[in-house]
Amino acid sequence: MSATEQPIVLELRNLHKQFGDTPIIRGADLQLRQGERMALIGPNGAGKSTLFNLISGRNAVTSGEILLHGRHIAGLSPFQVNRLGLARSFQITNIFPQLSVWENLRVAVLAAHGHRHAFWRRLAALDAINRRTDEVLRLCGLQGQREMPGGALGYAGQRALELGVTIAGGAGVLLLDEPTAGMSRDESGQALELIRRISDGKTLLLIEHDMEVVFGLADRIAVLVEGRVIACDTPAAIRSNRAVQEAYLGTLGVEFGS
Ligand SMILES: Nc1ncnc2c1ncn2[C@@H]1O[C@H](COP(=O)(O)OP(=O)(O)OP(=O)(O)O)[C@@H](O)[C@H]1O
Numbered sequence: 001m002s003a004t005e006q007p008i009v010l011e012l013r014n015l016h017k018q019f020g021d022t023p024i025i026r027g028a029d030l031q032l033r034q035g036e037r038m039a040l041i042g043p044n045g046a047g048k049s050t051l052f053n054l055i056s057g058r059n060a061v062t063s064g065e066i067l068l069h070g071r072h073i074a075g076l077s078p079f080q081v082n083r084l085g086l087a088r089s090f091q092i093t094n095i096f097p098q099l100s101v102w103e104n105l106r107v108a109v110l111a112a113h114g115h116r117h118a119f120w121r122r123l124a125a126l127d128a129i130n131r132r133t134d135e136v137l138r139l140c141g142l143q144g145q146r147e148m149p150g151g152a153l154g155y156a157g158q159r160a161l162e163l164g165v166t167i168a169g170g171a172g173v174l175l176l177d178e179p180t181a182g183m184s185r186d187e188s189g190q191a192l193e194l195i196r197r198i199s200d201g202k203t204l205l206l207i208e209h210d211m212e213v214v215f216g217l218a219d220r221i222a223v224l225v226e227g228r229v230i231a232c233d234t235p236a237a238i239r240s241n242r243a244v245q246e247a248y249l250g251t252l253g254v255e256f257g258s
Pocket of ligand 1: 019024042044047049050051
């Protein structure tokens with residue numbers, strides 16, 4: 001099946017969000033297909049984080065529709081949206097600093113699975129929880145820091161742990177908000193590999209300002225300007241899109257493609 005034939009897993013239709021009298025999201029439309037990695041880029045204040053807040057149920061929409069696997073999710077709580085298979089990371093790191101890396105991940109795995117019939121009380125289930133925790137530990141590349149308190153990790157390590165916590169529940173759709181913010185060149189290169197690994201086989205929407213990460217990772221790039229998606233296309237097409245150049249990429253010094 002080619003990428004364009006994959007089912008749509010997340011869709012925004014004519015989405016609007018106002019804070020008081022101020023419109024921030026102004027008729028955003030977007031479709032993500034199963035298994036694709038999409039970067040959401042745009043100038044500061046364009047509304048990227050607000051869009052994530054709407055999709056993940058953190059903020060109520062003013063009008064418009066959000067569909068996850070064909071189901072309307074606008075109006076659901078973050079917890080309900082998460083249960084439907086969408087997980088979201090934040091710009092700020094959100095871990096338990098006193099707990100070890102492994103315990104942080106185990107809490108996240110338990111939180112995701114423990115609600116089902118309290119099945120984790122059984123020993124066999126505990127085994128499964130521990131195996132899943134080990135798997136997430138490996139995916140986020142922190143085996144060497146297994147017993148270290150989360151708060152003792154360096155900045156990039158804490159962001160990796162945060163990604164582990166985000167994927168622990170096994171959500172098929174991931175929203176990552178600036179996962180490489182504040183990292184050095186080397187660190188963001190490693191983070192790119194990590195994001196590639198944890199999003200393998202999943203559908204990813206990523207807010208990112210680092211254009212090396214964006215162009216290195218994304219199958220498609222959506223450009224949000226003043227609350228509207230002005231373009232959504234392959235990296236090559238976005239690079240040579242004049243409206244995108246004028247609204248955003250030109251200001252970053254990203255040159256026209258051939
Ligand atoms: N809860 C809120 N109440 C009022 N205004 C808000 C709220 N949340 C966001 N805004 C405003 O919405 C606008 C868009 O903010 P948002 O953080 O979504 O932009 P962004 O594209 O993610 O920007 P950046 O790239 O700088 O993170 C900003 O002007 C911001 O002040």
